[in-house]
Amino acid sequence: MKLLLLISNAFINxxxxxxxxxxxxxxxxxxxVxxxxxxxxVVATIAALAIHWASHR
Structure with a gap:
């Protein structure tokens, strides 16, 4: 739980x-989180699809 609070506090700040x-x-x-x-x-999925699409052209 401390990791979640650390991540959220970093984002909030x-x-x-x-x-x-x-x-x-x-x-x-x-x-x-x-x-x-x-x-x-979502970003990783879009990047993977873009790489897959580019490699088949």
Whole structure:
């Protein structure tokens, strides 16, 4: 859980978002990690498809 809080705090501080209350910190951490993972997954999928498409031309 500390890793999730570390990642979410880094994201919150980097983006200048208002710090959540301690009560909401865990929920915010899970939300941020899930959203970042989804974005990384989408980017990786698009890159893989682009490489596959380019290599077959």
């Amino acid at each position: 980097t983006m200048g978002i208002t710090q959540p209350s301690p009560k909401a910190a865990n929920r915010a951490a899970w939300f941020i 899930i959203m970042l993972s989804a974005v990384i997954g």
